[in-house]
Amino acid sequence: MTVLHARTEPRPLWLGTSWKMTKTLAESRAYVEELGHTVVPEGVQAFLLPPLTSLHVVLDALPTGSPVLVGVQNAHWGPDGPMTGEVSMTQVRDAGAQVVEIGHSERRGLLGETDEMVAAKVAAALDAGLVPVLCVGEPWSVRSAGRADAYVADQVRSALADVDPDDVSRVVVAYEPVWAIGEGGRAAEPADVVGVLDAIRGAVADLAPGVRLRALLYGGSVTTENATDLLDLDLDGLFVGRAAWTAAGFTALLSLGGRAVDRRDELSSTHQPRSR
Structure with missing residues (x-):
C-alpha cells in the first residue's frame, strides 16, 4: 500500500535592504544595473527599499520580469489631506512601490513615532495592497534588564491590533534590536535572537491563532561573515543595512541566501516521510 504524504509548500527566504538616506539618482541606477547581472537564487525573495526620490529610477532600471520587490521606507497612514511633506500609502503604491517599511527604531526614537502611529500605518499599508515590513526591537537598557522578549512582543501586539486576524499572514516582521543597528551597533549572537523570535511568534498566535506571518526576519549588523549563522536560525530571512549598500x-x-x-x-x- 502506498501512503501519500502532503508536502508543505516551501516558504521563500526573504533578503532585503533599506538604503536609508543614501544614493543619488545616478548611484541608484548604477547599483540596480550592476545587480541586474545577478540571478536571484531560486527560493529567495529579494527586496530593495531605496529613498523615495529613487523609487522610479530603481523600478525603471530593473530588468523586465525581475523577481526583486521594490518599496519605500515610510508612508503616512492617512488617505490624503493637509499633511505637508508626507505621502500616503495609496500614493506610493500608485508610484510602483510593493513594500513599505514601518516602525524603524530611528523613526520611533528620533521622529517620535508612537505605537499607535505604527499600528495605523500597518493597517493603511494592507488596505493599499502593500506588504508592510514592520520593524520591532528593544534598546540595550531593556535587553540588559532581561525584558527583551516581553518588550518586543508588546510592540508586535500593538502594531497588529487593528489588523484582521486573516490579514496577519500578509505582514512581514523584522526583528531589529536597537543596540545592533547602525554604524555603532554590535552584532547579535544567534542566542540573543532565538528567544525574541519565539516571543514574536507567541504574540502573533495570541492575535491570530493558526495564522503565520508572511515572513519573520532579523536585521541589525548583518554581514557576510555572520549571515550564514543567522540564516540557520528558525527565521524567514534577513533585513540588511550597510552590508548591502553596494x-x-x-x-x-x-x-x-x-x-x-x-x-x-x-x-x-531528509526528514520527509517515505512512501511504503
Missing part, C-alpha cells in the same frame, strides 16, 4: 555586497548576501535555501531543502528531504 550591489556587490547584496549579491554576496543573495548567494549566501541561496545556499541557505539549499540546506533547508536538503534537511526537509
Whole structure:
C-alpha cells in the first residue's frame, strides 16, 4: 500500500535592504544595473527599499520580469489631506512601490513615532495592497534588564491590533534590536535572537491563532561573515543595512541566501516521510 504524504509548500527566504538616506539618482541606477547581472537564487525573495526620490529610477532600471520587490521606507497612514511633506500609502503604491517599511527604531526614537502611529500605518499599508515590513526591537537598557522578549512582543501586539486576524499572514516582521543597528551597533549572537523570535511568534498566535506571518526576519549588523549563522536560525530571512549598500555586497548576501535555501531543502528531504 502506498501512503501519500502532503508536502508543505516551501516558504521563500526573504533578503532585503533599506538604503536609508543614501544614493543619488545616478548611484541608484548604477547599483540596480550592476545587480541586474545577478540571478536571484531560486527560493529567495529579494527586496530593495531605496529613498523615495529613487523609487522610479530603481523600478525603471530593473530588468523586465525581475523577481526583486521594490518599496519605500515610510508612508503616512492617512488617505490624503493637509499633511505637508508626507505621502500616503495609496500614493506610493500608485508610484510602483510593493513594500513599505514601518516602525524603524530611528523613526520611533528620533521622529517620535508612537505605537499607535505604527499600528495605523500597518493597517493603511494592507488596505493599499502593500506588504508592510514592520520593524520591532528593544534598546540595550531593556535587553540588559532581561525584558527583551516581553518588550518586543508588546510592540508586535500593538502594531497588529487593528489588523484582521486573516490579514496577519500578509505582514512581514523584522526583528531589529536597537543596540545592533547602525554604524555603532554590535552584532547579535544567534542566542540573543532565538528567544525574541519565539516571543514574536507567541504574540502573533495570541492575535491570530493558526495564522503565520508572511515572513519573520532579523536585521541589525548583518554581514557576510555572520549571515550564514543567522540564516540557520528558525527565521524567514534577513533585513540588511550597510552590508548591502553596494550591489556587490547584496549579491554576496543573495548567494549566501541561496545556499541557505539549499540546506533547508536538503534537511526537509531528509526528514520527509517515505512512501511504503
